[in-house]
Amino acid sequence: MSQTDMYAPCPCGSGQKYKFCCYQKRQSGASSLKSARFWAGLSAHAAAEYDVLVARDGERFLKAVDLNRDAMRQMQRSEFEKAIPVFRKAVALSKDYYSPANNLAVCLYAVGKLAEAVRVQRKSLEDSDFKNPFGLANLATLLYFEGEETEARDCLEQARTLEPPSGDACVKVCEVLARFRRHRDLLDYVDASRYAGEMGVCFYSGVAAANLGDIDRAERDLRKVNIGYHKADKARDYLDLLRRGGRPNTVRGDWPYLETYELCPRAIIDQMTSKKNSQIWLKRPIAVDVCELMMNDLPNESKDSVELLCMISHPASVDLLKVIVNGRFGPDVIRIDAVQELQKRGVLNADEPVALFVDGEVREVKLTGCQLNSDFQFVDPLPPEWEEVYFASVEEAHGPDPDWAFVESSCRRVMEAFPEHHSARFNYCAALRNQNREDEAEPILWDLVKRAPDYLFARAALVQLLVDQDRLKEAGKLIDTTPEVKETHPAAMVAWLLAQSEYHDVSGDEDIADEMLLQALEIDPDNPRANQLCEDYGLPAPRKRGKRKR
Structure with missing residues (x-):
C-alpha cells in the first residue's frame, strides 16, 4: 500500500x-x-x-x-x-x-x-x-556456506520468482544465481526484471552471456558498466578479451563473476584454514569454490590450492579434480596431484594410463598408485638429544662439501642406539659409498630392503649401486620384485623413479627411461639429479640412441 x-x-x-x-x-x-x-x-x-x-x-x-x-x-x-x-x-x-x-x-x-x-x-x-527477495537470496548464500545445499536452492527459487523492489535486490539475486553457475536462469531473470539496464545487473548479465557464448550480448551489457562502479575494471578486462576472441585463464576456461573476497569473506577463509574449524569446512562445497578461485587468481602457484582441494571430502572436489586432470590449466604438477588423488579415492584405476597435458602436449601417462605425502614419516621420531645428532649428519650430507666421515660416525651412533631407524642406516650407507666403500654399504642396503620393503630410498640406492657395477640382471630383479607402495614421501618416489630411469637407460629401454625421468620431474621439477639426467638424455629434444656417458 x-x-x-x-x-x-x-x-x-x-x-x-x-x-x-x-x-x-x-x-x-x-x-x-x-x-x-x-x-x-x-x-x-x-x-x-x-x-x-x-x-x-x-x-x-x-x-x-x-x-x-x-x-x-x-x-x-x-x-x-x-x-x-x-x-x-x-x-x-x-x-x-x-x-x-x-x-x-x-x-x-x-x-x-x-x-x-x-x-x-x-x-x-x-x-x-x-516479500523480501534480497533476504531470501542472502539466506540462500548463508545456507550454502553451512552446507545446507537443498534448502539454499529452495530459497533461491523463491527469490527469483519475486519482483525485486530495487536494483540492489536484483543484483543480489543475480549474485546468488552466479554462485550456482546458473547462467541461463540469470539471463532469464534479468530479462524479466525492470532493472535490466542498471550497471550492477548488466555486469552479471554480461558475464552470464559470455559463459553461454553469446558474445554480442556480453559485449553490449558489459559496455554499460561505467568507470567508478566497483566491477568496472573486471568488465573492461572481459571486454578486451571478448574483442580479441580470447578467454580468461581459469581452471574451467569460464568467465568468473566473483573475486575471491566477494566469494567468501576473509574471516571465513581464516576459519577454513584454522586447525580448530578446518574439518567442518572441508565437508562443504564453498571450500571447493574457494580453492578454484585461488587457483584462478594465481595459476602458476596453484599447487597449494590443489593440495587443499585434495583434503576436501565434498563430492564437488572430485568434479573439480576431474576438470584439472582433463584440462591444461596451471603447471603440470597439479594434474599429477589431481590424478593421484582420484586414484586414491578409487575414481581412477591406478593400473591404467591417463591422457594428461604435460610438457606442452597431451600424452598417455601411467602414474604409480602411490600417494605422495610431504609429511610422511618412515620411522618414529627420535628422542630430542638423538634427533639433534641425526639432523646434524643430514645437514652435513646436504652441504656444499660434506665431511662424510662425520656423517658416517654420527649415523653409526644413531644406528647402534636405534637399530630400526631406517633413515640413519640409509644415510650411513650413503656416507660409505661416498668414501668408495661400496662393499661395506651393499650388505647393509640388502638387509635394509629386506627389513623395510617399502623404504624406497634404500631400494633406489641399491639399484644404483648394481647398475654402476653393471649387475643389470640383479638390478632388474630387484625392480620387478618391488611390492606396491601405498604411500611415501615425494623425495623417496623421485629417488626410486630416477634409479629405474638409469637402469632402463643402460638396459637400452630409453622410452621407459624417459617416462620415469619425466615422472620424477613432474613431482620435483627442480631436482638437480633429475635435471642433469634430462640434459644427459637430451630431453625434451629428440634423444640420441645408445648409452650415455655418466
Whole structure:
C-alpha cells in the first residue's frame, strides 16, 4: 500500500479514519518525517511501503530508518563490527521494515558469524509481512556456506520468482544465481526484471552471456558498466578479451563473476584454514569454490590450492579434480596431484594410463598408485638429544662439501642406539659409498630392503649401486620384485623413479627411461639429479640412441 485513502480505516488498526489517526501523527512530525522520508529513499522497500510502515510502527519505524542509514555508512566503509550493534537496534524497532535485518545478516556473515547471520535472516523473513527477495537470496548464500545445499536452492527459487523492489535486490539475486553457475536462469531473470539496464545487473548479465557464448550480448551489457562502479575494471578486462576472441585463464576456461573476497569473506577463509574449524569446512562445497578461485587468481602457484582441494571430502572436489586432470590449466604438477588423488579415492584405476597435458602436449601417462605425502614419516621420531645428532649428519650430507666421515660416525651412533631407524642406516650407507666403500654399504642396503620393503630410498640406492657395477640382471630383479607402495614421501618416489630411469637407460629401454625421468620431474621439477639426467638424455629434444656417458 503506497497511498492511503484519507477516509479509509487507518492501517494501524485503531478503528479510526486514517485522516484523524496516523495522518495527524504524520503531519505533527512533519520535519522529522520529511527527513525520514528522504533517508527512506535509500531503501526501496521503505519507500514503497512508507505509509503502512509509519502507520504500524510510527516513530519506531522512523528511528529504525535513521539507524539503518547510519549503520549503512559504517558498512560501506567495511566497519562491520561497528555497524552490527546499530543494525541490531534498528531491527528491534520495526519487524516489518526488513532492510536493517538484511544488512545485519550481511555484516555478521562478513565477520564470520555465520550461524547468527542465518538466525537473523530467517527470523526477519518469518516476521515481516512483506516479500523480501534480497533476504531470501542472502539466506540462500548463508545456507550454502553451512552446507545446507537443498534448502539454499529452495530459497533461491523463491527469490527469483519475486519482483525485486530495487536494483540492489536484483543484483543480489543475480549474485546468488552466479554462485550456482546458473547462467541461463540469470539471463532469464534479468530479462524479466525492470532493472535490466542498471550497471550492477548488466555486469552479471554480461558475464552470464559470455559463459553461454553469446558474445554480442556480453559485449553490449558489459559496455554499460561505467568507470567508478566497483566491477568496472573486471568488465573492461572481459571486454578486451571478448574483442580479441580470447578467454580468461581459469581452471574451467569460464568467465568468473566473483573475486575471491566477494566469494567468501576473509574471516571465513581464516576459519577454513584454522586447525580448530578446518574439518567442518572441508565437508562443504564453498571450500571447493574457494580453492578454484585461488587457483584462478594465481595459476602458476596453484599447487597449494590443489593440495587443499585434495583434503576436501565434498563430492564437488572430485568434479573439480576431474576438470584439472582433463584440462591444461596451471603447471603440470597439479594434474599429477589431481590424478593421484582420484586414484586414491578409487575414481581412477591406478593400473591404467591417463591422457594428461604435460610438457606442452597431451600424452598417455601411467602414474604409480602411490600417494605422495610431504609429511610422511618412515620411522618414529627420535628422542630430542638423538634427533639433534641425526639432523646434524643430514645437514652435513646436504652441504656444499660434506665431511662424510662425520656423517658416517654420527649415523653409526644413531644406528647402534636405534637399530630400526631406517633413515640413519640409509644415510650411513650413503656416507660409505661416498668414501668408495661400496662393499661395506651393499650388505647393509640388502638387509635394509629386506627389513623395510617399502623404504624406497634404500631400494633406489641399491639399484644404483648394481647398475654402476653393471649387475643389470640383479638390478632388474630387484625392480620387478618391488611390492606396491601405498604411500611415501615425494623425495623417496623421485629417488626410486630416477634409479629405474638409469637402469632402463643402460638396459637400452630409453622410452621407459624417459617416462620415469619425466615422472620424477613432474613431482620435483627442480631436482638437480633429475635435471642433469634430462640434459644427459637430451630431453625434451629428440634423444640420441645408445648409452650415455655418466
